[in-house]
Amino acid sequence: MDGKNMKRVTIYSVAHEAGVSLATVSRVINGSPVVREDTRQKVQAAIAKLDYKPNAIAQGLALQKTTSIALVLPESSFNYTGKVINGLLNVAKIYKYNINLHTSTAGINEMNEIIENVIKSRMDGIIVYNDMLKSEELNNLKDYSIPIVYLGNKVEGESICSVYIDVEKAVHDFVSDYLDRGLTNVALVEDRKNPLQMEFLTKGIEKAYKEHGLKFEGLIKIPAEYRTTYSYLKKYFAKNKHDLVIANRDTQAVAAMNSCMEAGLKVPEDTEIFCMTDSKYNDIVRPRISSLSIPNYDLGAVAMRIMTKMLNKDPIADKSIELSYLVTLRDTTK
Amino acid sequence: MDGKNMKRVTIYSVAHEAGVSLATVSRVINGSPVVREDTRQKVQAAIAKLDYKPNAIAQGLALQKTTSIALVLPESSFNYTGKVINGLLNVAKIYKYNINLHTSTAGINEMNEIIENVIKSRMDGIIVYNDMLKSEELNNLKDYSIPIVYLGNKVEGESICSVYIDVEKAVHDFVSDYLDRGLTNVALVEDRKNPLQMEFLTKGIEKAYKEHGLKFEGLIKIPAEYRTTYSYLKKYFAKNKHDLVIANRDTQAVAAMNSCMEAGLKVPEDTEIFCMTDSKYNDIVRPRISSLSIPNYDLGAVAMRIMTKMLNKDPIADKSIELSYLVTLRDTTK
DNA sequence: CTGAAAGCGCTAACAC
DNA sequence: GTGTTAGCGCTTTCAG
Numbered sequence A, B: 001m002d003g004k005n006m007k008r009v010t011i012y013s014v015a016h017e018a019g020v021s022l023a024t025v026s027r028v029i030n031g032s033p034v035v036r037e038d039t040r041q042k043v044q045a046a047i048a049k050l051d052y053k054p055n056a057i058a059q060g061l062a063l064q065k066t067t068s069i070a071l072v073l074p075e076s077s078f079n080y081t082g083k084v085i086n087g088l089l090n091v092a093k094i095y096k097y098n099i100n101l102h103t104s105t106a107g108i109n110e111m112n113e114i115i116e117n118v119i120k121s122r123m124d125g126i127i128v129y130n131d132m133l134k135s136e137e138l139n140n141l142k143d144y145s146i147p148i149v150y151l152g153n154k155v156e157g158e159s160i161c162s163v164y165i166d167v168e169k170a171v172h173d174f175v176s177d178y179l180d181r182g183l184t185n186v187a188l189v190e191d192r193k194n195p196l197q198m199e200f201l202t203k204g205i206e207k208a209y210k211e212h213g214l215k216f217e218g219l220i221k222i223p224a225e226y227r228t229t230y231s232y233l234k235k236y237f238a239k240n241k242h243d244l245v246i247a248n249r250d251t252q253a254v255a256a257m258n259s260c261m262e263a264g265l266k267v268p269e270d271t272e273i274f275c276m277t278d279s280k281y282n283d284i285v286r287p288r289i290s291s292l293s294i295p296n297y298d299l300g301a302v303a304m305r306i307m308t309k310m311l312n313k314d315p316i317a318d319k320s321i322e323l324s325y326l327v328t329l330r331d332t333t334k
Numbered sequence C: 001c002t003g004a005a006a007g008c009g010c011t012a013a014c015a016c
Numbered sequence D: 001g002t003g004t005t006a007g008c009g010c011t012t013t014c015a016g
Helices: A011-018 A022-029 A037-050 A056-063 A078-094 A108-120 A135-143 A167-180 A195-211 A229-239 A250-262 A280-284 A296-312 B011-018 B022-029 B037-050 B056-063 B078-094 B108-120 B135-143 B167-180 B195-211 B229-239 B250-262 B280-284 B296-312
Strands: A068-074 A098-104 A125-129 A148-151 A160-164 A186-189 A244-247 A272-275 A290-293 A320-322 A326-328 B068-074 B098-104 B125-129 B148-151 B160-164 B186-189 B244-247 B272-275 B290-293 B320-322 B326-328
Touching: A011 A022, A011 A037, A022 A037, A056 B056, A068 A078, A068 A108, A068 A296, A078 A098, A078 A125, A078 A296, A078 B078, A078 B098, A098 A108, A098 B078, A108 A125, A108 A135, A125 A296, A135 A148, A148 A296, A160 A296, A167 A186, A167 A195, A167 A244, A186 A195, A229 A250, A244 A250, A250 A272, A250 A280, A250 B280, A280 B250, A280 B280, B011 B022, B011 B037, B022 B037, B068 B078, B068 B108, B068 B296, B078 B098, B078 B125, B078 B296, B098 B108, B108 B125, B108 B135, B125 B296, B135 B148, B148 B296, B160 B296, B167 B186, B167 B195, B167 B244, B186 B195, B229 B250, B244 B250, B250 B272, B250 B280
Parallel strands: A068 A098, A068 A125, A125 A148, A148 A160, A160 A320, A186 A244, A244 A272, A272 A290, B068 B098, B068 B125, B125 B148, B148 B160, B160 B320, B186 B244, B244 B272, B272 B290
Antiparallel strands: A098 B098, A290 A326, B290 B326
């Protein structure tokens, strides 16, 4: 369309072309109602003729806001954060917010570094999804004055809101049901990557056991020397049998299922499998894996929505929003 | 750490605190070598004391560049674009580029709208991954003067580079091998979502058939009234049998496999299955699905790398880079 | 080696 | 209704 070394077209060019002042042009692009119709026309004609596009950076400088927010996700998490992103992006689009993507690998140090950068870029806010941070590390986030929405766990602070589902309760209720039926040999597969999540899961299960006068001892620790959960479980299930095996991540659930079956255990007749993550995988493998159904899209959408409220300084009824989950029973449970 | 209505700390505050001019502060934050060591110290002390963070927006205005680039992906594509993003993000981090995420659903119109916005935000460049655009639509992209890297297919233009793998060749070679062995009853499952990709696949297969003096007639069209590939294939395979079934997307390959098996066809004995997409799914289901191995991480990394070159106006040897694929044989092929 | 001053493109009082 | 002007925070000549 246009050549490469055409003179930059700014609000001045437009003003000049239209024979008005730059203030008027500014009014037109911002839809101010005070401009007379015919001058608006003139300006718009000039804009069209010059193919003028307002410089969002300059606007950002003048207005002290960028209309863009940062999204921080764990690296390589797109398998399960995909839907969250979709939800987020869709409502971001509605409110015309740009999304800046960042990934975090390690613990809180890298997170802090990312946030530093986000602050330099003058993003209006940050949405963090991270189930790998420990509780104390989470508290660190409260010190920032930039608006933060935390996805995944409950956190509250001056300028921080959160959206989450209560996995502790979810696993508690699910396991209780088995204990009620006398199926007390429940196992939980360790997820080394998500200590915080494990904390919640363990608590929920232990609580259920305690309420039944029992003690939970079914944690399957994955020794550090095993690179994958599967490689260990293959050995483990050759010698052990459980009524129910609970895994956090989808791949771990599949690993558990495959290794049970390879060990000659029938699923779900001998051993039932349940996955705490909501992922396409659960539905695609055979037998299909029963799992928690988490409203991931909503998680993202609600997070973005609450962020817009924070930025508008709208009153926020609840700084932490708990979303409800569903239990979807497929083929790996009776 | 700091309160919420602390006065904004700018380069002036630092200059004042350190007793130097703002020019000097600017030199220090930009690592200019001309500053005397002791004044640098003073400035750095002031920066630390005030917890000063340079305003990237103001820098962007002054420098006429934002050090951030836009990434445009198909909506809900994170299952297979996840690795691409990882590659991209990792090299972006190295070069200190920010990534702005956008998703596109429909055709070229929305794409144009997104690009308009990206231009307003004065992003330095755009990386587009989109296998759903038709060839003519692709040409539209060439009209922009903003640097573009297109991922997935070969496109060349003034300010556009591309990184891709040659799926046409891949499928051609793979199918040729079957034809050589007399297995001529090959089927290709239609992927309604990716017309361009289908175009390439069909071309590749047809070429292989032609070279063997045969005509390809194995396209399995998914009628519009079927919402999922699976729902149709279940019926289809009850009455049809192929030596080899090729599917584009991972979920389609799984659908093909499951519906074959449910129809009593043994995989791979009766029917072999091959998937053109490289996805975790292929490896996780049982039997494991043979597939193309596409260097997705590299695709992203190379794209970002070439983008940095464009932005630096470094000489670019090849404006379109073909990456090589591997064929990974798992359980669904003999 | 350091400071003064002119932009970068736009918004928002404040005049007229 | 429309124009004037002073910032927004930083970079970069150009003097000294």
